Amino acid sequence: MDYVSVISNSFEYTKEALVGKWMDWIILAVLALVQTFTLSLIPLLSGYVVRVLAGKTPAPAVDEWGKLFVDGWKLNIIGFVYMIPALLVFLLLGGLSVIAGMATTDPTAAGAAILGAMAGAFLALLVGLVMAFIALFAVLRFAHTDSIGEAFNFSAILGQIGALGWGTWIIAVIVLVVVALIYGFVVGILSAIPLLGWLIAIFLNAAFAIFYARYLAQIYEAAPASA
Numbered sequence: 001m002d003y004v005s006v007i008s009n010s011f012e013y014t015k016e017a018l019v020g021k022w023m024d025w026i027i028l029a030v031l032a033l034v035q036t037f038t039l040s041l042i043p044l045l046s047g048y049v050v051r052v053l054a055g056k057t058p059a060p061a062v063d064e065w066g067k068l069f070v071d072g073w074k075l076n077i078i079g080f081v082y083m084i085p086a087l088l089v090f091l092l093l094g095g096l097s098v099i100a101g102m103a104t105t106d107p108t109a110a111g112a113a114i115l116g117a118m119a120g121a122f123l124a125l126l127v128g129l130v131m132a133f134i135a136l137f138a139v140l141r142f143a144h145t146d147s148i149g150e151a152f153n154f155s156a157i158l159g160q161i162g163a164l165g166w167g168t169w170i171i172a173v174i175v176l177v178v179v180a181l182i183y184g185f186v187v188g189i190l191s192a193i194p195l196l197g198w199l200i201a202i203f204l205n206a207a208f209a210i211f212y213a214r215y216l217a218q219i220y221e222a223a224p225a226s227a
Contacts (some may be wrong), residue, residue: 001168001171001172001219001222002053002078003171003172003175005012005062006172006218006219007175007179007215009214009218010212010214010215010218011211012210013058013059013210013211013214014059014207014210014211016058016059016143017059017210018059018207018210021207023208024062025206026202026208027062028045028048028062028206029036029202029203029206031044031045031206032045032202032205032206032209033202036132040072040076040102042066042069042072043069043072043073043075043076043211044068044069044072045072045076045206046075046076047067047068047069047070047071047072048060048062048068048070048209049075049097049209049210049213050071050072050074050075050142050143050215051071051143051208052213052214053139053140053143053144053211053216053220054143054144054146054217055143055144055218055220055221060211062141065222072153074142074148075139075203077141077219078135078138078139078146078148078151079135079139081152082131082132082135083128083131083132083135083136085127085128085131086127086131087123087124087126089120089123090120090121090124090129092114092120092201093117093119093120093123095122101113111156115133119184132133132215133169133170133173134154134157134158134161136173136216137157137160137161137169137220138150138151138152138157139151140217140220141153141156141157141160141220143187143217158225160223161223162223163223163224164219168219168222169219172216172219176215176216177213179215180208180212183204183208187200187201187204187205190204199216
């Protein structure tokens, strides 16, 4: 997998989607602001991201607001469902240890309870990471099929990741995380600009949403589709 080429293509896609199309960029920036302030209860930007994740070229129009809202909420639901295993592990192991620690006055037992809670949290983190890698691919399958049920077609998802290569997929996600960290550092600096910093950040956040969605769409499309 040529990750440099994928990044370059994603950048060009984002540039073509926004540069010279200022009204679309303004609308997406407003959607990013709304989604942030409503804690994703109005996930219109996520709904647009779904269209980009679906591999549509050139970049799709910002329209059909009802579908944007529904697709954004489908994205929320998929993410929440995939995190349930990690939450259960944390509650069952870490939570029970905390309760046990609170119910005893024995320092040794309390120390053991703290260690149990830490172990539960660590295990939940590991489960969460594994599920996150699968969930991200599930979101891409949902976007490409326009079916939320396909996001939970585990045999097809695992088969498709296997066809792409688990190593390829994991490295692809890690590369994206590194790019996101660099982006976050740069935006953090720009955000410190008096008066205009927050506005610049909003516009760049909308652009980065398109960039990462296009990046992931390219990785997904490199894998043979599974039924």
